[in-house]
Amino acid sequence: xxxxxxxxxxxxxxxxxxxxxxxxxxxxxxxxxxxxxxxxxxxxxxxxxxxxxxxxxxxxxxxxxxxxxxxxxxxxxxxxxxxxxxxxxxxxxxxxxxxxxxxxxxxxxxxxxxxxxxxxxxxxxxxxxxxxxxxxxxxxxxxxxxxxxxxxxxxxxxxxxxxxxxxxxxx
Amino acid sequence: xxxxxxxxxxxxxxxxxxxxxxxxxxxxxxxxxxxxxxxxxxxxxxxxxxxxxxxxxxxxxxxxxxxxxxxxxxxxxxxxxxxxxxxxxxxxxxxxxxxxxxxxxxxxxxxxxxxxxxxxxxxxxxxxxxxxxxxxxxxxxxxxxxxxxxxxxxxxxxxxxxxxxxxxxxxxxxxxxxxxxxxxxxxxxxxxxxxxxxxxxxxxxxxxxxxxxxxxxxxxxxxxxxxxxxxxxxxxxxxxxxxxxxxxxxxxxxxxxxxxxxxxxxxxxxxxxxxxxxxxxxxxxxxxxxx
Numbered sequence: 001x002x003x004x005x006x007x008x009x010x011x012x013x014x015x016x017x018x019x020x021x022x023x024x025x026x027x028x029x030x031x032x033x034x035x036x037x038x039x040x041x042x043x044x045x046x047x048x049x050x051x052x053x054x055x056x057x058x059x060x061x062x063x064x065x066x067x068x069x070x071x072x073x074x075x076x077x078x079x080x081x082x083x084x085x086x087x088x089x090x091x092x093x094x095x096x097x098x099x100x101x102x103x104x105x106x107x108x109x110x111x112x113x114x115x116x117x118x119x120x121x122x123x124x125x126x127x128x129x130x131x132x133x134x135x136x137x138x139x140x141x142x143x144x145x146x147x148x149x150x151x152x153x154x155x156x157x158x159x160x161x162x163x164x165x166x167x168x169x170x171x
Numbered sequence: 172x173x174x175x176x177x178x179x180x181x182x183x184x185x186x187x188x189x190x191x192x193x194x195x196x197x198x199x200x201x202x203x204x205x206x207x208x209x210x211x212x213x214x215x216x217x218x219x220x221x222x223x224x225x226x227x228x229x230x231x232x233x234x235x236x237x238x239x240x241x242x243x244x245x246x247x248x249x250x251x252x253x254x255x256x257x258x259x260x261x262x263x264x265x266x267x268x269x270x271x272x273x274x275x276x277x278x279x280x281x282x283x284x285x286x287x288x289x290x291x292x293x294x295x296x297x298x299x300x301x302x303x304x305x306x307x308x309x310x311x312x313x314x315x316x317x318x319x320x321x322x323x324x325x326x327x328x329x330x331x332x333x334x335x336x337x338x339x340x341x342x343x344x345x346x347x348x349x350x351x352x353x354x355x356x357x358x359x360x361x362x363x364x365x366x367x368x369x370x371x372x373x374x375x376x377x378x379x380x381x382x383x384x385x386x387x388x389x390x391x392x393x394x395x396x397x398x399x400x401x402x403x404x405x406x407x408x409x410x411x412x413x414x415x416x417x418x419x420x421x422x423x424x425x426x427x428x429x430x431x432x433x434x435x436x437x438x439x440x441x442x443x444x445x446x447x448x449x450x451x452x453x454x455x456x457x458x459x460x461x462x
Contacts, residue, residue, distance in 0.1 A: 021224075022224045022225055022228075023224050041364050041367065041381050042367075042370070042381070045367075045377050045380050046374075046377050073373055073374075074373075074374055076365050076368075076369045076370050076381070077220075077325070077369050078325040078329065078365035079325060079326075079329035080329065080364075082330055083329050083330065083331060083339050083340075092330075096217075096220050096224050097224070099222070100221070100222065100223055100224055103221075103222050103223070111218075111372035112218065112221060112222055114372075115218045115219065116222060118181075119213055119219065123212045123213060124181035124212070124213050125181055125213050126181040126182050127185065128184050132184070132185065132186075132188065135188065136184075136188065139188055139189075139446040140192060140444070141191060141192060141195070144179075145208065145209050145210070146209060147212050148209070148210030148211060148233070148237075149212070151210065151212070151233060151280035151281070151282070152212045152233070152280075154279040154280045155226065155229050155230060155233060155277070155279060156226065157279070158229075158276045158280075159223060159225055159226040159229060159276055161223050161226040164222065164223070
């Protein structure tokens with residue numbers, strides 16, 4: 001259903017940018033009811049994160065504040081909010097879209113660089129220690145199958161993922 | 172004998188050989204064959220989805236392609252892997268354009284996602300392939316004195332329209348499977364709430380406060396143990412109790428046990444065969460209640 005009026009509404013560039021990204025499509029459906037915030041385990045624990053606020057700031061076009069701030073990294077991806085949203089805003093996915101945008105611009109928390117280098121170097125985000133690999137037959141486990149690192153690197157290169165960490169990881 | 176391609180993931184082989192061991196032993200006993208395929212990679216879970224969703228979907232799809240080539244459905248132990256793979260599988264099956272976009276990327280690795288296979292959580296395999304009747308008949312130990320606080324974690328349940336696992340607000344599968352073993356499943360406050368595990372490494376204090384809530388609530392409910400499905404929840408709650416001890420000066424000693432371990436014990440597999448030394452919180456007291 002479309003309304004003529006809708007076309008005349010001011011469109012804020014940032015929400016347009018996010019809604020065109022994978023995961024961000026539903027951001028503009030939000031009517032700020034706060035069901036997300038009351039379902040959020042993190043919002044109950046710290047004042048630094050409130051999903052309703054993140055969506056609001058994004059809709060109002062506060063691009064810098066969102067992309068360089070701490071809040072988007074405090075979602076624990078539990079999907080409780082998304083499950084309950086009466087407007088079907090895919091909140092956890094919108095936050096992925098915001099994180100993806102922040103990372104493209106170089107705002108990368110250290111832990112994510114660690115995950116990415118594990119992936120790029122070993123094909124696993126949690127690398128397996130030699131100690132545990134040796135221990136496998138002792139406890140009665142079969143040897144680990146090799147990870148498909150070659151295929152993975154081709155995928156990472158096709159999507160440009162490997163270029164998000166230009167020099168540091170290449171050396 | 173039903174065969175599945177085992178998707179092992181990263182965290183289980185890297186941290187929790189006891190989980191893998193109990194899964195292999197118990198599922199074999201119930202006639203489920205696990206096939207280990209070459210060249211699987213990371214499943215592309217939330218930390219990678221946070222970096223780039225398109226890459227993550229492509230990596231998940233690549234892994235599903237390997238199962239398609241082997242003509243097998245996938246079974247997952249790790250809930251994170253289940254979410255990443257099942258979500259990608261449903262999305263790509265239901266959205267032709269997204270499938271085309273991902274397949275374009277996959278040609279670089281010589282793969283094509285066809286959408287011919289299913290991604291199953293191992294609890295679904297127990298429910299559907301083994302069945303409650305056969306499971307009940309396979310139990311040789313008496314777990315009647317054991318009060319179990321089930322904690323399925325978030326990513327077995329949500330997002331429910333993509334995972335199609337259980338009701339996200341009133342799930343029943345996990346508790347049914349605990350009671351089928353003869354144990355009592357106990358209710359506790361905030362049972363469906365997240366463990367906070369995904370915030371570890373970015374906001375450790377927030378993650379620990381959320382985990383502590385879970386330990387406090389299960390303790391108050393009088394549970395003998397928490398049963399988990401996800402290696403990340405396990406880590407957050409088991410190792411987490413060591414961290415809670417130093418940060419809050421509180422000691423709970425609440426055993427945390429993967430469902431496959433509980434299942435193995437119920438099927439009569441000896442505790443000494445299950446590498447239980449990898450647990451931080453000792454299980455002795457809990458195991459002594461099994462006759």
